Amino acid sequence: MKNYWYIGDIHGEIGLLNSLLAAILKHEPDQIIFVGDYIDRGPHSREVVNRIMEMEVPVACLMGNHEQMMLNALEDSVFGNNPMELWYRNGGEATLQSFGFPGFFSFQSQIEERYMEFFRSLLMNHVTETGTGLKILATHAGVSPAIPVADQLLLKDYLDLQQYMLDKQLELGDSFLWTREAFFEGASDLWRGYLVVHGHTPILKLKWFIESGDYPHFHFVGNDLAIRRNGQHGEVVSVGIDSGSTISGRLTGLGIFINDESNTANSVYMRSLTVTREDIIPRDLGPIGP
Secondary structure, eight states, rough: EEEEEEEEEEOOOHHHHHHHHHHHTTTTEEEEOOOOOSSSSSSHHHHHHHHHHHHOSEEEEEEOOHHHHHHHHTTOOOSSOOOOHHHHHHHHHHHHHHHSSHHHHHHHHHHHHHHHHHHHBSSSSSEEEEEEOEEEEEEEEEEEESSSSHHTTTTTTTHHHHHHHHHOOEEEGGTTTTOOOHHHHHHHHTTTTTEEEESOOHHHHHHHHHHTSSTEEEETTTTHHHHEEEESOOOOOEEEEEOOHHHHHEEEEEEEEEEEEHHHHHHHHEEEEEEEEEEEEEEEEEEEEO
C-alpha cells in the first residue's frame, strides 16, 4: 500500500517538524510533500530548511507566500510598493536572525548560494496520481479563479509565476500562493478531477470565513484540518492542513493511503498526524469517496 504525506506550514518550528517527521517516517512513505511556508515568524527557519534539504526519502517542496515575499524582497521585485517592508511585516526579521544576519542587506549579499537555489527551485504545484482517476493537487493556498488550473500546472518555479502574473496583470492576492476567500467560495468545478491539499490559511481563521457564511460542505477536525466535500456527503475535494504552528504550537501532516488492489475512490483514504510540543494526535479520516 502506497502512502504519501503532506505537511502544513512550518514557519521555523523545527521541534514540531522533527516530531512530525519521526512519526511519518514510521509509515515508510513513498514521498513527503511540503506545502510551503518554511520560514518567518518562528525562531528556526534555517534549521527547518536544513532538515528538509537533508531528507533521505523522496520529497517535493512547494513555494509558500512567505518564500515568495522573501525572494521579492531580495530581488527587488516590482510586486508591491515595498517588498522588503511587506516581508518584514510578515515575520521576515525572525528569518534574518535564524540565518545569523543582523539586517536585511547583509542577508541579501551574504546568504549562501545553496539556500538561494533551494528557494528559487521551489515548486508551484505537485500532482500525485492515485490510479483511481482522481489526482491529488498540492498547492500552497489552494486554487485561484484568476489562474486556471491548466495554467497553474504549467508554472514550474518562481520565475514562471512572476512572468505569468506580469503578463496577466495580476496582483499578489490573485495567485494560488495567496488566495483565500475566492478559493473557499469558489465552485469545486474549478479543479474538477483533483483533490486539493493546501496550507496558508490557519484552520481557526478558515473557520471564521466559513462560519460567517453558509458553507455546509466544510467539516473541521479540531483546529487542525478543514475537509471540504462536493456537497454535504460527496467526495472530498479539498483539505486544509495549516494548524497555525507558531500560534497554536501544532503542526499537521496528512497521509493519503492508496490500496493498490482497487481502483475506486473508496480505495484511497486519509489519515492525519498532528504534533504538539508534548503529544502526537493520530486520526483516521476515512475514504475520500462519498
